[in-house]
Ligand SMILES: Nc1ncnc2c1ncn2[C@@H]1O[C@H](COP(=O)(O)OP(=O)(O)OP(=O)(O)O)[C@@H](O)[C@H]1O
């Protein structure tokens with residue numbers, strides 16, 4: 001018995017070594033930082049959450065904001081998804097474009113534009129209406145979060161709507177139902193999983209968001225920004241830990257709910273096939289109402305980007321509207337931050353792939369009991385709010401044996417870990433599409449494991465690999481929350497500079513910095529799209 | 542068969558998945574150059590045994606020998622047992638030529654030779670002009686040919702096939718299976734073929750191994766399997782059968798007389814080890830019974846049964862009758878139906894005694 005076990009172990013030595021190494025890496029860079037933060041927050045200090053009015057305010061704000069913004073996000077997202085998936089309307093391309101914009105933009109961009117439009121020096125509030133109102137606060141944040149995060153919910157809802165065939169709708173019409181009945185009895189119930197999944201994704205993102213509340217929250221902080229204030233303003237690590245842990249609990253709850261309820265059905269593939277089928281004509285007044293609604297949102301989003309571009313070339317926002325290139329000059333004088341952004345993003349996208357591939361491979365291909373656990377670990381960093389992860393890194397690696405504070409390494413590792421879940425999910429979905437009989441066929445024809453990997457798996461996973469790398473790159477370049485606790489003077493990046501400029505009210509420079517970041521992101525996205533178009537798409541198989 | 546060279550020997554092989562015993566202590570000798578078919582209902586372990594031979598699973602117990610070498614732990618890529626997958630498993634990112642050449646390239650075959658060997662495969666399978674197409678640009682039948690070519694091009698002594706014809710339409714199935722048999726005879730490789738289609742198994746094989754619940758119930762030639770099934774399961778799975786329960790009442794060499802209800806059926810003695818009073822089951826195929834409208838047969842005319850037609854169904858070449866006789870119902874095929882229409886009412890069945898087969902009841 002022991003000899004057979006020994007035999008099995010030696011034969012799969014490489015595999016067990018990989019497995020052990022992965023566990024070690026995840027424990028060190030995911031579990032350890034989480035435990036560090038949680039244990040840093042002493043239990044008795046949690047009572048302060050109720051006694052300290054600032055903190056309880058922040059907690060309530062976080063929850064309220066998440067709730068109302070999730071509702072509005074899901075509402076907007078559903079209308080977008082329904083209109084695009086089910087209606088015959090013009091401008092579909094434009095609407096779809098709008099929904100991918102936030103993914104290539106820094107998360108605080110809508111907040112910034114909002115201030116450029118409605119702030120004290122806002123082009124609408126001051127220039128057009130000549131008002132002097134306080135727009136900072138929860139109303140503004142609500143609007144901003146809705147615009148920022150509805151595309152996340154949209155992606156999920158659209159995926160589900162697109163997958164469900166309209167034949168049931170036809171059947172219902174055929175039996176004499178009215179449009180409203182069909183909508184209420186067929187469309188809505190069928191999109192329920194999509195709506196639930198989309199709402200959960202939106203809620204997780206809103207709850208964890210740091211950028212927008214930082215930019216426009218004003219005096220009403222949320223948990224993530226309050227934690228940041230405690231840490232940066234008062235170097236109060238313990239308070240920051242308590243606030244972050246408080247944030248972690250609902251975040252984990254949403255995450256678990258998402259896994260339990262929505263499960264794995266809502267993978268949206270990158271190279272999805274579009275199936276064309278004509279849909280039952282909806283009365284034109286409904287159609288055009290929905291269209292107008294989408295157009296209205298679209299105009300707002302375009303305004304967000306337009307005003308940012310305008311700001312990038314304006315001398316002094318609110319006072320001197322003359323055009324200038326000096327802001328851009330300033331950005332390039334801060335070349336260090338830009339190159340840091342790009343370098344860290346490139347490195348972390350490679351590393352995340354290196355880490356995500358064996359994880360996805362073992363979970364998908366090796367049947368060995370630990371799979372569910374490993375799967376859970378792989379997506380766990382996605383459940384942890386960025387601020388929490390950053391704080392965890394700051395605490396955990398500020399001492400021997402792993403003294404990483406201030407290094408470029410800690411930045412790269414944090415970004416890598418933060419992106420592993422998305423990369424992993426992309427590869428997992430890719431692997432699921434490749435029947436394991438292909439690998440067996442390859443072995444059957446004489447290829448050992450390594451050759452099979454090289455000649456079969458790698459070429460077939462090219463698509464998921466590239467999209468995983470692109471997404472990781474984009475998320476890293478535009479990331480703020482994770483790194484805000486761990487950057488140093490030498491390792492500062494673009495988004496940190498922008499935050500600094502915003503808090504100093506240097507809107508021109510902040511906008512042009514943002515514009516440059518977005519341009520880089522778009523360039524990368526464009527190149528990858530070209531690549532996708534040129535290559536034979538093996539994943540259609 | 543014993544004097545023939547055995548290429549694959551399977552010895553007391555077992556394989557479990559979790560608690561489920563998928564292969565239950567199977568032993569089997571596969572003669573070199575033979576065409577062996579694994580036949581059995583879905584989920585009985587055919588694929589599992591094939592994959593054990595190909596090396597995708599490791600046995601829990603027992604041994605597999607290939608040309609007298611034990612290969613239990615030999616990894617799949619060293620086994621030289623090309624397999625035609627049920628779902629083809631063509632590499633979607635490689636074109637037809639590259640798919641077929643894949644194994645040869647791995648073996649570092651010279652370019653010229655690869656070209657020649659692949660070309661001859663393309664010719665043989667009628668794939669000329671499709672070299673540069675990708676699998677998804679081929680029809681099901683073409684894909685299936687590429688799958689065959691990819692395995693055959695390796696020129697090995699063994700070819701494993703897991704229901705390779707199941708995705709083809711009925712006509713094509715027959716064509717390809719005849720082609721396949723011809724190929725196998727021409728090249729002389731040992732073929733192991735999995736199917737759950739009994740017609741396919743009977744028409745193509747030298748030997749058939751009938752599976753049930755992870756065990757092999759019987760190995761034999763198609764004729765043996767069809768006419769001399771060892772168990773009720775085999776008889777029932779291969780073709781339609783009338784089972785008649787009875788009791789041996791007389792051993793009258795060369796016949797065994799069996800009393801079934803109120804009829805006495807005469808069974809030719811073919812080494813059946815039966816004693817007086819043994820409980821037996823007779824296996825009588827529907828086409829081994831003739832049906833006639835005359836009702837008044839002589840009392841002692843052997844193997845005649847009187848009955849009533851319950852229903853009939855016209856199938857083109859045949860008419861199938863369901864005939865009630867006493868407490869039992871017979872299925873009878875008439876291969877020469879009269880143009881005037883099916884028979885009705887009272888009839889007489891005559892059993893072709895040379896084809897009546899006897900199965901001894903297992904003592905439980
Ligand atoms: N990898 C596996 N894990 C668990 N159970 C398995 C596995 N492969 C097969 N089984 C089980 O073993 C039994 C035999 O399966 P097998 O695939 O050999 O059947 P089969 O005879 O080829 O059937 P079919 O004609 O449907 O292809 C089935 O009950 C199946 O559920």
Ligand SMILES: [Mg+2]
Pocket residue numbers: 587588589703
């Ligand atoms: Mg099978």
